[in-house]
Amino acid sequence: MTFPRVRTLAVLGVLGFAFPAAAEFKAAVVDMQRALNECDAGKKAKDQVKAKLERSQESLKRERDDLDRRKADSEKKALVLKEDERRNLERELENRGLEFKRKYEDFQRDLKRTDAELTSGIVEELYGIVRDLGERNRYTMVLEASSGQLLYADKSIDVTDEVVRLHNSSPRSGSKKKSEE
Numbered sequence: 001m002t003f004p005r006v007r008t009l010a011v012l013g014v015l016g017f018a019f020p021a022a023a024e025f026k027a028a029v030v031d032m033q034r035a036l037n038e039c040d041a042g043k044k045a046k047d048q049v050k051a052k053l054e055r056s057q058e059s060l061k062r063e064r065d066d067l068d069r070r071k072a073d074s075e076k077k078a079l080v081l082k083e084d085e086r087r088n089l090e091r092e093l094e095n096r097g098l099e100f101k102r103k104y105e106d107f108q109r110d111l112k113r114t115d116a117e118l119t120s121g122i123v124e125e126l127y128g129i130v131r132d133l134g135e136r137n138r139y140t141m142v143l144e145a146s147s148g149q150l151l152y153a154d155k156s157i158d159v160t161d162e163v164v165r166l167h168n169s170s171p172r173s174g175s176k177k178k179s180e181e
Helices: 002-024 033-036 038-079 083-136 160-169 174-180
Strands: 027-030 141-144
Touching: 027 083, 027 160, 033 038, 033 083, 033 141, 038 083, 038 160, 083 141, 083 160
Parallel strands: 027 141
Antiparallel strands: none
16 A cells, blocks of 8 residues: 555656756747748749749650650551561660650659759758747757657647748848849
């Protein structure tokens, strides 16, 4: 019977020590992905990436349609071609298919590179704003919400909207610099 009482006293003792420390502890949460997507400079960068994606997709679609048309034609011709002509045609189509696949993979890499180039400076600005906000509001820590590591955070400590607002109004933000030119 004394065991539950001892355990309760131990828990209360630990909580007693934790309350003064908790009073000094102040945390905030920011969703950096949402901040990037919602700030003016981030929206502009995403629009540029989207425009490049659409242009490239149209070109790739034309190439793909041409490749499909050639395959269909070769299947029809294969019945009347000699064996070596048929093999040469198949080899040519296979090479064109591999070339198309390489172009598509190059396109994917280029799109990722473009996205990184356009957003890396914005992300650095956002991190600077978060750091300044944390220092100004005397947060003990600011946690990243979109990393997949944060399991729960009360909405009242989410400062993402404030980070977006500060970035949009900052003279150093990419959106201000571009709109002033």
